[in-house]
Amino acid sequence: MATKKHTTYSSPSSIVPWLGIATIVLLIDQITKLTILRLFSYGESHAVTSFFNLVLVYNKGAAFSFLASETGWQRYFFTIVGVAASIFIIYLLKKHSGQRLFSWALSLILGGAIGNVIDRFLYGHVVDFLDVHVAGWHWPAFNVADSAICIGAVLFIYDELRRVGK
Template structure:
């Protein structure tokens, strides 16, 4: 009976990745349709804005001014990583926290890869800040899913270490 549940579990994690991808793409297309470049809409004064920004680089605009090659490099990297994640997801589908982390990272990686393939940059729109003193770089739903997935992986590794020490 357990073996018959495994394909459903795997497809559920792929469904979570697809859900992240869908929400990410819908939110990016909505923000592009409604906002002008760098327009700011305050949601929570002194803390949270929506804004439209393009990032041709990686996290924190790393390599944004590298001349264009980074678009293909980061797209290829995301696709290779996504293939590895699908393999790991299939292999570790019974490990709920780890598989959820992989699914979130997969959906986020594909969401940003689609942006790079279609537009040559990633669409960012979430801006967190403290008053006018400190601004975190703009990000998107895909970035959030990747970060949450990475945090879950760290938590999972601590839980596994704790279990291994008890055994």
């Protein structure tokens, strides 16, 4: 009697956990922004520590208010860039979902990118509220989405440097 061989195929890891992380980032980002929008007036600031304030400001540009003073075209441009980046990141997550650090980085970037795209779509600008300052010098205000994007970028660079070192 012939015996049947059991062949196991290693299927790629699921994209679902990575989309879950991106969703958590997105939810935290949007909840914090809605909270600030309800509690603060534009420009209002509250000191939390000697180096950190909560402040409601709007950013019509990109990082560090890049192109914020333009005539309005930048809203659509950065929305399209955010959507395109999100689609590309989802593609990369599908292709590399088994690479944990790489996928963590992409998930954080994805959640942050979608959070800022939602702001641009709903309000025409990004809601920023975290203000870090030292000795009178203020870092440009940012939000949870921006933080996730920066952490994701650092993880991405670290992962790439680690691979080069192997």
